[in-house]
Each structure stands twice: as structure tokens, then as C-alpha cells.
Amino acid sequence: MADNVWILGIHMTKFGKYPDKDTVDLAAEAALGALNDGGVTMKQMGVLAAGNLMAASGGIGQQLQKQIGQTGIPVYNVANACATGATALRTAIMAVKAGECDMGLAVGVEKLAGVGLLGAGGRPKSDKKEWEPRGRYGAVATVDGRIGTETMPGVFAQVGMEYGHKYGGTTFELFARISEKNHAHSTLNPLAAYQKRFTVDEIMNDVMIAYPNTRPMCSANCDGAAAAVVVSDAKLKTLDPDQRRRAIKVSASILTTDPWQEACQILPDVNTLTRNAAEQAYAQAGVAPEDLDLVELHDCFATAELVHYDNLMLCAPGEAVPFFESGATWRDGATPVNVSGGLESKGHPIAATGIANIWEVCHHLRGEAGDRQIDGATVGLAHVIGLGSACGVHILEKAA
């Protein structure tokens, strides 16, 4: 088995609205950008892993090959909810680790601008003319709205509220201030879909989606793509000094699903699998949470960011509220979180997210993050969670 795997090249498109580009255009831009960044070509890739969640049956990997290089390599089209991008990256990493090839390409792309409320099903929900039990619950009519909610803002609102019930301190304003932080961070990120700073009052008085999540506290639906080239340790040693200098070590690559817990089929348990992934990642990397110079975590909603401080062990158990109150997660704090602006302002083109967050971390570790550079960053963590659930955690380190 290969020793370490490295990120050789990585690229993300600006996130936003691309009415004139399709998913293949965006995936190609990201893929060619990553190859160019790594100083390699499609011909050197031994595997391609690609994700496009909203068109998961469309074979985005082969569609991409037909634009940028049909070299006959194996393609893995992956779909794993919001962890799709991290799953694609990990698939390429596993192929390299398994010794099947020495370089691989992972791509995630999504067109999500204007798609609206996720989890709402996209069509009007109406009852049938005759009550007839259907599905695993034998429901005779629509249950969404009658037995809880299936919308993402509502599900993740409850996740944050549940944390508050357990540990206290979770006010509407607290969650709004988490959102305030990420929007403030986004003003330094030219690739973010939105780069607008909001006051706490503006956030709290914006359109309510699912209390306590108002619109700016929800991830921004937008278009975008990200891609990464990974390379084996042995192959990296044969490359030019410049390529080696900019390579970023993948110190841990972990994917988990949710182990059964009481209530996990009532309200998705996004905590246990994240904590499990974090524990495995810290052990694999030989890194402790306090070593992290920056963290990009899955703030699909402001209510979610709070619980992941705890799940990723950035604070002591139950201490996420005082941890945030201390200012630790602002870009000038002890553990900067989501200096990219996070999903709330950078945007969340689903399958791209799990590679874009790694792009962000790599940029800081390379010292190439411009105005938002975290000075002297040498180790960072990227986390995504896909409801259902899947959790990806990667720990990345600067070349020694």
C-alpha cells in the first residue's frame, strides 16, 4: 500500500449563478484548473471519481471525459448527499492508496441556483381522493408538515435546538451571530457566491425559513465545481521541486455513516458520525484538535455549525456555546472556522462542497490565500456531512 497521498493540484470555480454554463462546463473548468495547478494532464490520471448529486444517474464522469480526455481510465460516479465531493476525493485517494494508480482526479459539480427549498420535494403536496396506506409508515396522506418537517432548514434547526436542550445557551441571537461571522469572513473571499456583511439585526429580521434559521442563516444554493488531483508519495518524489513544494499532504481521509442511536430515525443524528469521523481522522493524522490552524466545517445552517464545534472536538463536550462566545472561531481567533465564508455565504453547490472546502484549506497551507490568509497555517481540517447520513473528514498538512 502506498504511504501518503498528496493533493498535487486543486481548483474551484467561483460559486454563483451560471445561466450560460452547464454542469460539464463547470466540471471541466474545475478539472482543467486542478490539472493545470498540479502541472499534469489528463493522460497522467489513472482514475476519475466524479459527483453531481442532482443528476446522479447522468454519468458526469464520462460526460466530463468526453470534453477533456477519453483516456479509458476507470470512472467512479459517486453520490453521497452533501458528502458527494468528499466521497469522490476519497475514492481517488483509495485508488492511489490501493496502488492501482499513482495519480487520480476527483471532481464535484452542481447547478443549484434558484432550485429553492431542499427537501420540499419540488412539487405541490396534495392528498389523494382515497385514503390508502402507502410506504413504510402506511401513510394515507402527506406527512410532511403533519408529522414534523422534511425540509433541510427545519431538520437542521432541530439539530441546533436539540443541542440547546442538552446543554443550554442556544438563543436565536447566538445562532444569528454564527451567521454574522461567516458572512463577515466571506467579504475576503472573491470566489464566494455572496460577499456581503450583515449585522445581527439584519440577520434576525430577514425572512424566517425555519426558526431559528432565517434566510442568511441557510446555505446559499448556487452553481459551482471543484476538483483535485491526488498523487502517491512515490510519484510525488519524481516530480519537479515546485510541484513538490506546493503539494499538500492528506494526513487523514475518513468517511463514516451514522451508527444506530435511539432517535436517529426520528431526527437524523449528525453528531455521532461526525464525532466518529473526527476521532478516526485525528488518530490517523496524529494531529490533535488544538493543532488545527483552520477548519472548514459543514455550516449548511447556522444551527449546524454550533454542534460541529463539539462534534469535531474543537471544544470540550457541551462547551460549543462558550467556545463560540470566546471568539475562537472568528478568523483572528484560536481556531478559525469557515474563513471562506462557509456554506452560508460562499455557497453550497452540493457535490462541489466537499472538494471546495479542501481547496480553501490547501490555499492557506500553501500561503496563497491572499487577503484572507491565516498566517503560518500548517494544518487544517475539512468536514462535510450529507444527510442520510455520510460524513467526510480530511486533515491536510503543509509539506514539511
Added chain:
Amino acid sequence: MAVPLVEYLVLGDDPHLEANQCIDCGARFFDRRNACAACGGQSFEKAAVPTEGEVRAFTIVSMAAPGIPVPFVAAVVDCDGTSVRGNVINTEPDPDHVHLGMKVKLATYPIGTDDNGTEAIAFGFEPV
């Protein structure tokens, strides 16, 4: 003639929810089961869920799919150790009337009558 909104709602004089409980490990589920997600067991028995509980998490949904009336309170209710998904009903859907830890009890209400004259009954949780 009345039918429950979901099969795990038992109507009658004493309406309550009924879980599929794994005989091997006691894990409870509300859906039709192939096996137990906790232990892999394949034998289940019906278990009545307590009708009173405490709100462990909630949200007030203001934006939902077309056709779903808003606002409404979606919640997780801890019914003496068994978690249940349900709306908090018969109170104002705002943060002044709904709070974490509030005590609630199961309540049923009709959602309509189909072309055959059959009424469907749903459940929610109302303040105690």
C-alpha cells in the same frame, strides 16, 4: 369509519402510538421493518409508546413545500425514552408559546374525509 394517518397511530378510546420493538435488543422503530438497524435481529413485537413527553427539539417552519400550511411547529418529543417525531399543536406556533423541555401529550385531530366518506385522523402533541 376512520383511518389513522400512519399505521403506527392506534385509534380508539385510548389513542396512542405503537412502535415495532426489536425482541433482541429493544430498539424501537415506527416503520415497516426488514431487520433491526441496531442489532440485526429479525423479530419484532408491538410496543405502546407513552402518550406524554417532553419537547427535546423543535423548529417553527415558515417556509415549506407548496400545499403545506405554515407556520407549524415540528418537534422531537421524548416520550419516556422513546423519541417521536410530531408537530406541536393546539398552541400558537411562535417562540413565546413553544419552548425546549415543555411538557406535551398526544392529541388527535381529523385531517379530512375521502371520496368514500372515510375520515383520516392525524396526531400531534399539545401542551399539558
